[in-house]
Amino acid sequence: MSNNNQLLPQMATVIEIVNETANIKTFRIRLNDKAAMNSLTFKPGQVGQLSLFGIGESTFVINSSPTRMEYLQFSILKVGEVTQKLHQLKVGDQIGVRAPLGNAFPCEKMKGKDILFIGGGIGMAPLRTLLVYMLDNRDDYGKITLLYGGRSPGDMAFQEDLHEWTSRKDMETVLTIDNPFEGWDFEVGLIPNILLDMAPSPENCVAVTCGPPIMIKFTINALKKLSFPDEAILTTLERRMKCGVGLCGRCNIGEKYVCVDGPVFTWAELKLLPSEL
Amino acid sequence: MNNIFILRKDIDPWIKRMAEERTVFAPVHEGDAVVYRACDSGLRVELDTMPTTSPKEIVFPQNETLLTYTRGSGNEDGSVGVETTETLPSGKAVIFGTRPCGARGLLIFDQVYNNERIRDAYYAARRENTLTITIACNRPRPTCFCNSVGGAPDDSKGSDIMLYPLDDGFVAEALTSGGEELLALAPSSPAGEKAVKAKAKAGQAIETMGSPMDLSEVRKKFDLCFTDLAFWEKHSGKCLSCGICTYLCPTCYCFNITDEGSEEKGKRLRSWDNCMSFNFTAEASGHNPRSAKAMRLRNRIGHKFVYYPELHEDRLACCGCGRCITACPSSVDIRNIVKAVQEYSHE
Numbered sequence A: 001m002s003n004n005n006q007l008l009p010q011m012a013t014v015i016e017i018v019n020e021t022a023n024i025k026t027f028r029i030r031l032n033d034k035a036a037m038n039s040l041t042f043k044p045g046q047v048g049q050l051s052l053f054g055i056g057e058s059t060f061v062i063n064s065s066p067t068r069m070e071y072l073q074f075s076i077l078k079v080g081e082v083t084q085k086l087h088q089l090k091v092g093d094q095i096g097v098r099a100p101l102g103n104a105f106p107c108e109k110m111k112g113k114d115i116l117f118i119g120g121g122i123g124m125a126p127l128r129t130l131l132v133y134m135l136d137n138r139d140d141y142g143k144i145t146l147l148y149g150g151r152s153p154g155d156m157a158f159q160e161d162l163h164e165w166t167s168r169k170d171m172e173t174v175l176t177i178d179n180p181f182e183g184w185d186f187e188v189g190l191i192p193n194i195l196l197d198m199a200p201s202p203e204n205c206v207a208v209t210c211g212p213p214i215m216i217k218f219t220i221n222a223l224k225k226l227s228f229p230d231e232a233i234l235t236t237l238e239r240r241m242k243c244g245v246g247l248c249g250r251c252n253i254g255e256k257y258v259c260v261d262g263p264v265f266t267w268a269e270l271k272l273l274p275s276e277l
Numbered sequence B: 001m002n003n004i005f006i007l008r009k010d011i012d013p014w015i016k017r018m019a020e021e022r023t024v025f026a027p028v029h030e031g032d033a034v035v036y037r038a039c040d041s042g043l044r045v046e047l048d049t050m051p052t053t054s055p056k057e058i059v060f061p062q063n064e065t066l067l068t069y070t071r072g073s074g075n076e077d078g079s080v081g082v083e084t085t086e087t088l089p090s091g092k093a094v095i096f097g098t099r100p101c102g103a104r105g106l107l108i109f110d111q112v113y114n115n116e117r118i119r120d121a122y123y124a125a126r127r128e129n130t131l132t133i134t135i136a137c138n139r140p141r142p143t144c145f146c147n148s149v150g151g152a153p154d155d156s157k158g159s160d161i162m163l164y165p166l167d168d169g170f171v172a173e174a175l176t177s178g179g180e181e182l183l184a185l186a187p188s189s190p191a192g193e194k195a196v197k198a199k200a201k202a203g204q205a206i207e208t209m210g211s212p213m214d215l216s217e218v219r220k221k222f223d224l225c226f227t228d229l230a231f232w233e234k235h236s237g238k239c240l241s242c243g244i245c246t247y248l249c250p251t252c253y254c255f256n257i258t259d260e261g262s263e264e265k266g267k268r269l270r271s272w273d274n275c276m277s278f279n280f281t282a283e284a285s286g287h288n289p290r291s292a293k294a295m296r297l298r299n300r301i302g303h304k305f306v307y308y309p310e311l312h313e314d315r316l317a318c319c320g321c322g323r324c325i326t327a328c329p330s331s332v333d334i335r336n337i338v339k340a341v342q343e344y345s346h347e
């Protein structure tokens, strides 16, 4: 961070808003301080605290890629007080940002491997940053596969990206919804079941999954059935957060703080933590 | 370092002199409680009772402003901006009359708030400008267990000056250069043989305490009993989740961040929070990883006796002051819980 007071946000301007679904909007923002924006760096998987003054702060993953620094992108599901207010923002509005915070995906260690992305709902956000990063460094990675599911076609965020990804020859994209829907030409079924049908090989492959807790749980079960080793399964965790810097004591699982040691964990790491998810 | 003797009646002029340069926080009676207040004389200061509240509030106040904000200040391009102003504390302070456990509590805070990993600007601004004057405990209370967690009634760790009580005054010893400067302001005489007598008295106080608890198995056993929810339900059954234990605890450092004011103008506050409350970890989705009070009590014990030591070279995050025991409206006794963990066996 540019200043040495980690609790002090920098001011930023909303430069573009995309309506993704009925309750997800994507916000593209730039720091007002041009020099700070130019020197900003982050790694895929890191998060930011967005604040609306008089309302509060909330945590969101930076889902743009560090290979494209024209703006920082956040996609936000409307669930409560802060997210409701965020959804009312207009282009040009001001917002406070503390970023980047937390750990990141081990992009270097993943070089040379096949990568399998499995995302559900808003859980696609942390996968997007890594996927775009890898597509921008395409030669560094092996086969790239994306399995993305939503409840219905209307719940699929990142339409712009999906267009691109489904037409790309250097990756495979599988989309699924929970129940049949008129005009839907892709898969129908729950993510873990589709995953078992796809039966990807665990050989030299890393699986990255994020979504609602119940989906993560069954997806990991499916990956285990497919013989993925614990170390080759990555996920991002969610915990209620405030400070984002390991002080306020809220987001711990045992001695690990999701805001500092996470949000990215391997399944091998998670298995060692106290069962308090 | 030289020992000097300060008569009880000279505490007043000493505090007056220190207060010329620093804010002196000392224990005074307020209702039934003894609390730290800014004092510019020593007249009301209580030196013989352990304060009800802990000295943490002097470096980590119950509420503090992190920043102020105003909307409407123009941006360069003419659009409406929001201006934020950092509100760092300034000024020097003295904590007068804490007990050794309180001084230890501040050391436990330092590990988290001001270390190689992170320097909390607000905490550091206060802490680095605060000196600590500690009174050794000649009469530990029945709820005191500092001797089980690495402390002692005459422990000088974390103090700039130690005061060893005698009937008519205190033998004083400066332990740091800051302490020496403060001690030079006190009307005093050489301590002579009083020094040996006062220190011996303080040193003997530990013999009036219960024998130290054996905590050697706590970390190992905590892993075993973690998923035994019945165990934690038994020990948290009486708990009301009121949070008094956390607010009075010298080492509980969790906080919340909230905004006060309108969207046009206001301030962002940091306030003590309470891990024993349901809302502490409740997520927007409705999910709560510590939904039951058994899980929350487990986390409080775990944090102090397992997680913190894991991160901070085996040091415990409990100073054994016993405040949580004396203040709990339901008589929850942390010693019993820790002891039960130590003695935990499968079935």
Ligand SMILES: Cc1cc2nc3c(=O)[nH]c(=O)nc-3n(C[C@H](O)[C@H](O)[C@H](O)COP(=O)(O)OP(=O)(O)OC[C@H]3O[C@@H](n4cnc5c(N)ncnc54)[C@H](O)[C@@H]3O)c2cc1C
Binding pocket: A047, A056, A057, A058, A059, A060, A061, A062, A074, A075, A076, A077, A078, A079, A080, A081, A082, A083, A084, A122, A125, A126, A237, A238, A239, A240, A241, A242, A263, B282, B283, B284, B285
């Ligand atoms: C590492 C991480 C990454 C996240 N990434 C995204 C993302 O990319 N997109 C997205 O839509 N959501 C994301 N979330 C969830 C998002 O933070 C919550 O939905 C949001 O904080 C809810 O705030 P609210 O004020 O609308 O809800 P309220 O229920 O009104 O919450 C009040 C306050 O509680 C806290 N809070 C409540 N739930 C959560 C939670 N699940 N996680 C953290 N803090 C919480 C916040 O401080 C919030 O301000 C992420 C959470 C984490 C921990």
Ligand code: SF4
Binding pocket: B238, B239, B240, B241, B242, B243, B244, B245, B246, B276, B324, B327, B328, B329, B330, B331, B332
């Ligand atoms: S003071 Fe007692 S009742 Fe209140 S939260 Fe602590 S243990 Fe529970």
Ligand code: SF4
Binding pocket: B245, B248, B249, B250, B251, B252, B304, B317, B318, B319, B320, B321, B322, B323, B324, B325, B334
């Ligand atoms: S847990 Fe209880 S005994 Fe230990 S430091 Fe806190 S208040 Fe004192």
Ligand code: FES
Binding pocket: A240, A241, A242, A243, A244, A245, A246, A247, A248, A249, A250, A251, A252, A257, A258, A259, A260
């Ligand atoms: S959010 Fe404060 S410790 Fe993690």
